[in-house]
Structure formats: structure tokens, C-alpha cells
Amino acid sequence: MLQEQTDLGPGKLLPPGYLQDQLVARGVRLTRQRRVILRVIEDARRHLDAATILRFAQKEDETIDRVTVYRTLNLLKRHGLIDELDLLHLSGGSHYYEQRPPRQHMHLACLRCGQVEEFASPLFDKIKGQIQRERGFRVAFARVEIGGYCQKCAGNQA
Amino acid sequence: MLQEQTDLGPGKLLPPGYLQDQLVARGVRLTRQRRVILRVIEDARRHLDAATILRFAQKEDETIDRVTVYRTLNLLKRHGLIDELDLLHLSGGSHYYEQRPPRQHMHLACLRCGQVEEFASPLFDKIKGQIQRERGFRVAFARVEIGGYCQKCAGNQA
DNA sequence: TTAAGTGCAAATATTTTGCTGTCAC
């Protein structure tokens, strides 16, 4: 498993309570359980999988069920408020979730230490334009997962 | 023989028998079952998941087991000869596999019809250079999955 | 010959669904 505390977490560029506010604005009912789960996702300092979200949520409310976590994640996905990632399955078969960021970024996953950094580049927007023009494909969202060796690990071995 | 007709399949830019040759070159034992599975992957005209690979393989040899497919896929992954993809889970929770292409490309998955196209851009190599320079992150491979609407579907609903 | 691979059964892991009672609005 990835370390519990990593340095870089998913970028925190959105106001606190954003997920709640968005759901309310869309007329979705806010339950006690959802509030807790949303808070866990917003406060995350790294990408969490469903099982970890459950664990954190249960610290605050023991009765929250695994199923409720999955249903809430699906709800957020349907509303386009979070993104589902694989992070290259560096630590098992489950998915990871992050609040959809205002600006698309890429994930750099270190094959050695498992740390995940984020990276954004204006060139990627150019690529999207290219796709649109050359293929007539209307891009809704993008997921970029890059495997390799982080500065520290690359230095230590190669 | 692999006629489950789709549009674009994974690009066929590698010589036939490439996977076999690579495994032999690496001193891996070639069994009857592995030969069949490798052939299925090489002949694929689209991205296949484990269950589909099994189905095709069993057409040729009924006795091949699901487990052998998974073990062979893991073998190929370990040797970096195939890539594992999600294709955004447009059609279930399983993974899809493609022979690792000589040139990285992106996957464009249509959220409406589920069709998957491939797209390559020299700009993406520039981004990799950027990552290397700005972060000291040594890129080994990349996976890009883009969701949106293909030309046909975008036209039909816009 | 013999280490590696296979099939089978079973375990594990992850996510979804059906149902009934409960709660947010």
C-alpha cells in the first residue's frame, strides 16, 4: 500500500465544502453519511481507494457501510465531481478517487517507491485541440497515468 | 479467425510472432497453451479483456484454463510486452490488454458508443521531455485514456 | 531429468444489487 502520508496530495485548489455545495446545487439529498464521505475525499492528502475512504469515514461514524461508500462514489462520478483512477495498479486492483481538479493534470507514479506526483502542461491542451480537429472527437475528460522513476529513486539506482 | 468485428484494432506495427520471439529470447518456456494465448493477443483487432482472450483461446484448445490466461498475462506484463488498460470501464470492471506498441499512443473512448480509437502525437513526446527535465522523473511508459464523443456520436446529438 | 507450467478447486478482492426500514426535505 502507498504510505498513509505522502508529501504531495491531490492538488487542493477548490474551496472547502465544494463537493457538498455542488450536490446541493444539483438538488441531491445530503445525508449524514454523505457529508462524512465527502469530507474524507476533500481532506484527502493523497489518492484514496474505496476501502480507505470507508476506513476514514468509519473513524467518524462507525455505522457507515461499505456499500454507501460505493454508492456515493458512483453518485459523484455520475455528476462528474470526482475522477476514478487506476494509478497503474501499483498497489492492488482497486481504483483511486480524486476530486475533479479545475485543471487536468497527469499522474506520475513511481514504479519503485509507489509515490504519485501530479503534473500539468499546457501542451496537453494542445493535444486535446489536435484530437478535436483531426478526429472530430469531442474530448470530455482525460486520464493520464505515467509510470517511471521519481527523482529520488532514479538517482538511487540508475 | 478473430472476427468480432470492430473498427480500428490496436495498431499492428510489430512482426507476427514477436511476443513468442521475445519470450524465447528471454529464456521463458513456451508451452502449447502460451503459444495459443500469444497468438490471440497478437491477432486481436481490438483490445481484449482476460475473459475474451480465454474465449478465443478455447476455440483453439478447449482445455485451456482461465488461470493460465491470467498467469500468461502477468508474465507478459512483468516482461513489459503488453500494457494493461482500463478503457475507462465503459464496459465493465475488467482490464484490457494490448501488445506494447513501439510508439506510445492514446486511447479515445467514446462515452456513447463505447468505441475506442487510438491517437498518437509528437507533442506527447515533448511532454515526456518536460516531465523529465522539470521533475527529474524518468518516464518508463504512459497510459492515456480520454473520454468524450466520437465524430459520429458527437454529430448525432449536438 | 527436473524446474517450470498446467488445471482444478478454492480463496480473495472488489463492486453491485435486492430488499426493508429510515430519514432529509
Add this chain to the structure above:
DNA sequence: GTGACAGCAAAATATTTGCACTTAA
């Protein structure tokens, strides 16, 4: 009050592991 939601149990789906037999090199 009522329709959406939660919890529980169970199913569905996806993948891995243990073990005894088989086979490629």
C-alpha cells in the same frame, strides 16, 4: 408525507493461490 437513501445480506465479477500432475527444454 414521501421518495430518495442507508444498512444488511447476498450476488456478481475479477483475479490470485495452493497443490498434485504434466511437460518443455
